[in-house]
Amino acid sequence: MPWISHSTTNEVINQICDRIWLAVVQRTLRPGARLKEEELTEIFGTTRARVRQALAILEQDGLVTIYPNRGACIAEPSVDDAQDAFSARLAIEQRLVTRLCRSAKPEDIAILRDHIAQERAAHARGDSEAVIRLSGEFHMLIARLAEAELLLKILRTLTIRTSLITAMYQTQATQTCGPDEHDRILAAIEARDESRASHEMTHHLEHLETALRLSEAPMPVSGLREALHGIAQRRAP
Amino acid sequence: MPWISHSTTNEVINQICDRIWLAVVQRTLRPGARLKEEELTEIFGTTRARVRQALAILEQDGLVTIYPNRGACIAEPSVDDAQDAFSARLAIEQRLVTRLCRSAKPEDIAILRDHIAQERAAHARGDSEAVIRLSGEFHMLIARLAEAELLLKILRTLTIRTSLITAMYQTQATQTCGPDEHDRILAAIEARDESRASHEMTHHLEHLETALRLSEAPMPVSGLREALHGIAQRRAP
DNA sequence: TCATATAATATTGTTGACAATATCGTTGAC
DNA sequence: GTCAACGATATTGTCAACAATATTATATGA
Incomplete structure (x- = not known):
């Protein structure tokens, strides 16, 4: 029962936010990790619209960064x-x-x-x-x-x-x-x-x-691809 | 050029937010005033989805209150x-x-x-x-x-x-x-x-x-109906 | 071999139609 | 005449198909 819960009418959206937050603090999801909408849709058994709302909330909270037309990643605060x-x-x-x-x-x-x-x-x-x-x-x-x-x-x-x-x-x-x-x-x-x-x-x-x-600025990255290509850096506005 | 502007990718959404905020501070839109999605759609010549996003942002900012399935109103802070x-x-x-x-x-x-x-x-x-x-x-x-x-x-x-x-x-x-x-x-x-x-x-x-x-708690209301029936109170969760 | 252009694929963004819900007006029973 | 139930209307919420965009893979020429 994470205390993080955002007060939303829809319970599924809260679940998505909570789970992602939990995965981040447990270091299962590393900063820079991509969050594909389709993937999340399947995981939580919901529609893309819901996932989208959840991601928007998480962006407000600074947990994820949304790059327009390019998708969402776990944020990498400086x-x-x-x-x-x-x-x-x-x-x-x-x-x-x-x-x-x-x-x-x-x-x-x-x-x-x-x-x-x-x-x-x-x-x-x-x-x-x-x-x-x-x-x-x-x-x-x-x-x-x-x-x-x-x-x-x-x-x-x-x-x-x-x-x-x-x-x-x-x-x-x-x-x-x-x-x-x-x-x-x-x-x-x-x-x-x-x-x-x-x-x-x-x-x-x-x-x-x-x-x-x-x-020290450890600059952790999520996966091999990001580590090798430095996509997260190039993507920033 | 209101300093209120929320940083959104879409310019129309910013416009909607700015205009509503401006109308509120200029007391054109009174607290409790209803904000029908269709109405805003026509006014700003956009789609309902955009209006919806704008209203979600304004709710986050505490300027409007969204009552689920019942629409959005200018907030009435106590x-x-x-x-x-x-x-x-x-x-x-x-x-x-x-x-x-x-x-x-x-x-x-x-x-x-x-x-x-x-x-x-x-x-x-x-x-x-x-x-x-x-x-x-x-x-x-x-x-x-x-x-x-x-x-x-x-x-x-x-x-x-x-x-x-x-x-x-x-x-x-x-x-x-x-x-x-x-x-x-x-x-x-x-x-x-x-x-x-x-x-x-x-x-x-x-x-x-x-x-x-x-x-003094002037409790201003937008219309006669709210004043007489106290709908704003009943609507609160 | 490298760089560039181009096609193919994958992913996000948007739209309009449909479903769910609440509000309003009417009818009918008491 | 008042109240409750019901149907009609209006409004919001949801979804799935489509469009736009970016990424990857392939092909081509120097």
Whole structure:
């Protein structure tokens, strides 16, 4: 049940988006991989029109790039894009935790505490899929509890972007940061210390960013053809 | 040349989006007004598919609401929505001015100064359309000069929302705030005073928000029917 | 052998007709 | 006279065939 789900009337479209996102964060689909409409149509047992809508949504979210008349590929965010995404998340999430410091009710604290416990459990049993999912969900949870619908929506697309960036640039050493930092953020919220909460969130996001090897620009590609011909580069406008 | 333009391959779709946005800020199209696909098709001399795409984009931007199987209407943001939008803008724009304080080159300052001069000119000659356009453009300009592509994109949709909100809740007294506050923001940027710039931006946005009569909840409607039957409420999920 | 032009194939983009759904007006029973 | 059910109309949603475009393969000349 990915927290990424885009609110669309059609369930099939959500499925397509979720599955593609999942494949990306699990590194099954590499950046630059082509997404042929026909192929997706067969996989999901739907029509091309639906696939098309899904791809349009995913492009909005920055997960895929659509080259006109040439099809869709998993996006390949540059180092600049990555820094932009984290910078934007910082702006949004600093405000969110500050806001939550003021408005958090005891049950909100309890929900967050329980969530972190789940993260710990997933971490302990080595369930990396759950770790990724829960780790992202924590941030979305803060947005939801802060009752900022718009900021939640924005954060959702930003998190999709950073998911892709993480999948693209992460070193195998830094799979995910443990739930300890989430714990410190929660502690600050509980203490109603806006400044500290904001600071902890900043630290957390900066940690996430610096854990990537952004400087090296690994430029991963999906398949042999792209690797050999550099099609993705030539295609860019 | 509305600064709202969404980057789409198809020019017609941009036109539709721009025209609808313009009609909204000029209060020609009132919130709640129905947007029949066929009607738009005739007006813009295009096909229903294109109109549909345009409406989907406008829904993403929060300018229209699409009720499944029932068509599209100009959105009617609630007071909460309005506060959310300004809150989000605050988060984004504080970061943008801070960033620009560090990175602004002399030519950037010149561009901003020139822009404010244009604002003054438009204000002086009573060209309210230009005033609205330029006033919004100033904020987008800051985002562009700050070289934060993602934040620019986010700010674009937020500005569309606040445009609608302004058109919806503004009192006739407070048409637009003059360019003086923009001037103070620029002065802070020029002085490289991050704290002051952030503060001026905050003040400016809060001023914009408080100039609206959000508390009264005028709940404007497009037609008599909606006013009497409260259809907009029943339609919501 | 390499580069260029051309035909063949594959993929995306568009259109118009059809199906599904909601709204509106009418009829009929109570 | 009011309400509910029904049919008529209007509007949106979907699809499959067609057109446009790009990519690949082939052929040709230097």
